[in-house]
Amino acid sequence: MKVKHYVKDCNLDQIFDCGQCFRWEREEDGSYTGIAFGKPVNIAFEETAPLEGTLTIDNSCERDFESIWYPYLDLARDYGEIKRTLAERDSLMGEVIGSGPGIRILNQEKWETVISFIISQNSNIPRIKRCIETLARLFGTEAGEYAGRTFYNLPTPAVLADLSVQDLEPVKLGYRAKYLIETAKAVASDDGAILEKTGDMSVEEAYTYLTGLHGIGPKVANCILLFSMGKTESFPVDVWIRRVMNRLYGFAENDIAGMKAFAAEKFGSYGGIAQQYLFYYMRTRDGKKF
DNA sequence: TCGCAGGTGGTCG
DNA sequence: CGACCACCTGCG
Structure with missing residues (x-):
């Protein structure tokens, strides 16, 4: 089943291929297939005016659109207004924005974002994607099938916490494996309760919690704050x-x-x-x- | 071959 | 507290 929604300030390549997320693949027709919140879908965009048009989410329903994809794609935010404001405040931003005017900040799952950006350090996008998919396939649960492909969820903190560095060897995480395990242990120790509450904390409080986790420094913490906790003021410096x-x-x-x-x-x-x-x-x- | 890739933790002055 | 530097792995 498909769900449609009209949007402005949207470009799928800029959204999914700008390094904020790692579980989406571009199809030949320019749509993207991937998984978030346990739901494999395909997202297509038919542009009817510059940066405007109709989003079509395939393999979904109205209910999931409202609870998952509307917030995930940040559809409530007026990026036109933000772009105008930024360009007013700084004379160089107009040209900067012009290179990616269809970017939107996704609101991703917290635990997935923690995993993704711990893995991302000192690595590159193809390898990060490969690591995440392998991790999901080997240690996650099946999320369902779409277009003849099976999709997997990432392992929960509890599952990852019980793994050893040796168990994770086939994922080829390198020295990041122990970061992941240590962080999973910390997050699983309260069943992810604190991590889930970070969105309601002040940025400072959430930042302090995140940087207290093994393998999460200033850059990774800021990425997590921005990409999964709605902290649009955080400015990751890579x-x-x-x-x-x-x-x-x-x-x-x-x-x-x-x-x-x-x-x-x-x-x-x-x-x-x-x-x-x-x-x-x-x-x-x-x-x-x- | 060897440096470098979306950094971080550990150590040292 | 700031300046190093090792660190898995893979690719050009």
Whole structure:
């Protein structure tokens, strides 16, 4: 069954291929197939005007659309207004946004985001995707079939907590395996209760909890806050952001504190959204596409 | 071959 | 507290 919804400020490639998520694959027709919240679906976008058109979610229903896909795709947020505000506040942002005007910040599952960004450190997108799929296939539960493919959920904190580094060897996580296991133990110790509550905490409180977990430092914590906890002000500084902040604003590449202060001052509560535009701008410079 | 890829933890001054 | 540096794995 298909569900349709009209949206603005939308581009599927920019949303699913900008490094915020790792479980979606592009089909030949430009749609994306993947899984979130245990539901395998295909998401297509028929553009009827620039950045506007109809989203079609296949293998879903109205009920799931409202409870899962509407919030997941951040459809309540007016990105047009945000883009105008950012461009007003900074003279360079207009051009930066122009490289990825259809980006939307997904509201992903917390535990999946924790796993994904622990794995992401010092790695690259193809490998991150491979690790996550292998982890789900070997240690997760079956979520269902779609288009002849079987989809798997990621293992729960409890399941991962009982695994050894040796068990995880086939996933090829490298030194990140022990981070994952340690963090799973901590999260499973209260059955994920604190992790689930982080969305209601202040950013500072949630950040403190996250960075207290093994393998989660400032960058990964900020990604989790932005991509799964609705903290749009958090501004993850990775190597690409360091490069773009150096090139556009003249920051020294190691001046992370300066960059964060600049973002807080300039972009305020939209810092994380500005970060995605900046990231996409830098990664698509010079004709390169990831 | 060897450095580097969406960093972090550990150590040292 | 800031500046190193090792660390799994895979790819050019």
